[in-house]
Amino acid sequence: SDSITVGELAKRMGVKANELIAELMRQGSMVTINHPLDYESAAILAAEFNHEVENVAFDEETILEVEPSKEAEDNVEDLEVRPPVVTIMGHVDHGKTSLLDAIREANVTEGEAGGITQHIGAYDVELDGKKVTFLDTPGHEAFTAMRARGAGVTDIVILVVAADDGVMPQTKEAISHSKAAGVPMIVAVNKIDKPDANPEKVKQELTEFELVPEEWGGDTIFVEVSAKQQTNLDTLLEMILLQAEVLELKANPNKRAKGSIVEARLDKGRGPIATVLVQDGTLKIGDAIVAGLHYGRVRSMTTATGSQVKEAGPSFPVEVTGLGGVPNAGDTFHAVENEKAAKDVSHHRQSKQREIDLSRNSKVSLDQLFEKM
């Protein structure tokens, strides 16, 4: 099972059992050499001696049913086309927020409630019956944070470049982030309504970064837009859908959901609230889920337009309540068999995290000690 005796732990750590017994005594528990320690206690005790404990009896991946190559595991006939997930990047003041707002205002899927949308970190729009999901957290930090956690959430990057300003430092950063992530870019040359707009100059500058428009013999899609006057926004959406078709984005909606946390916060009345983006499977009310270090049961799911839904399929962003704590943006989430499994995974992760924190603390105090010497 999931425990180890004091004697066995001492042997594996290469210390005398008496040392462990003494430490446990110091912590207030009188035990013998045959006393069983659960994983958590063993990990904490070992950390005191700068050892790490790995819980081999606990196989998180089995519980989460994580398969290394899920696409290969799914039957081809189970895979369905899913909407593209899009992130808008670009230099400050080039119009990222304006573009996100303009697209949302013009195209919200569920326009009831007077088209009033709330910021949940992501939203979806519809063009000719086809959906596009936008991550509503423009900026490189969000993108980098998600990627650092291995969350390859974004399918397409919209690179916004102001036609009156051209390529700027954060434009270059966005390009290198997208390239590093292997995510294709569509260039939105914004602010074409401005008298001093020079879209040709922008195109010229971007050729240096191998972003060459089709009319110049390249394969990058450029769309000239004005977020302010809502010019060519439908063309931009069409181009996104075109690019998505090329990417052949598919997922299997008929299994337990998994995906990423887009953002999360603590609401005084409703508790932890997390915007999740389902990347595979379908998330349902009542599902037991693990998100980062936390777990719970899906109590409610709300869309960006405030509708309550009972299910959320691939590429669909929803605000979820029912978690026991607030996960981090970029954390993964998994729906699991039952609440017990969710709890086990969560506790396992928390004790691992505690070990990391403990070893960090002990390192810090050692450093401080040496500083004083």
Ligand code: GDP
């Ligand atoms: P962000 O920093 O990239 O999010 O840029 P914002 O969306 O905040 O826009 C910066 C400024 O540019 C604001 O004053 C916007 O009103 C303005 N702006 C954005 N898009 C356009 C556009 O298409 N035309 C014009 N004339 N101004 C725009």
Ligand code: MG
């Ligand atoms: Mg902004």
